[in-house]
Amino acid sequence: IYFTGDNIESARMTGIPVNRVKMLVFAQLGFFAAFAGILVSLEALYQWPTTGQGFLLPTIAAVFLGGTSAFGGMGTIFGTFIGAIIIGSLKTGIITIGLSGYWTNLIYGLLIVISVSIHSILRRKT
Structure with a gap:
């Protein structure tokens, strides 16, 4: 695989x-x-049909934050696990400081964009 x-x-x-x-x-x-x-x-x-819709963005953010490239290649279960821990901690922190769910989605989206951008830059260098 x-x-x-x-x-x-x-x-x-x-x-x-x-x-x-x-x-x-x-x-x-x-x-x-x-x-x-x-x-x-x-x-x-x-x-x-829309029951799991709220799980999609955090899951994608955890996978990309864990080091899986959007352009194919290898990802690790350990990296995804670390990404999930970071996303869970971020969600807890955002709820603790009292921000709304819109901020949570914005931060997840920014993490996805930053992760994919970093992978793109690293891919060009190799």
Whole structure:
């Protein structure tokens, strides 16, 4: 999976079935997303299409803050875990000082833009 995400052409040259790997990974992600949706629905005791909408921006911010590149390549579970801890701490801090939810979304958006910009700059240097 890492090799396919890092360099598709090299993966094809070494004989890895890139399309099959992509299909299997997307199928697994779909299964886990559905499972997470079921768990959230069971906790809330109701189902609505927009139930998990509030989880999207913090999750993306945690992944990018943890070091995963938006341009493909490798990310680590440890980095994403650290990103999630930082996002959780930020959310707690924002709530503690009494700012509204709009500020939380603004800060998450800024973190995403800054993280992707840093990855873009580092990618150009290599």
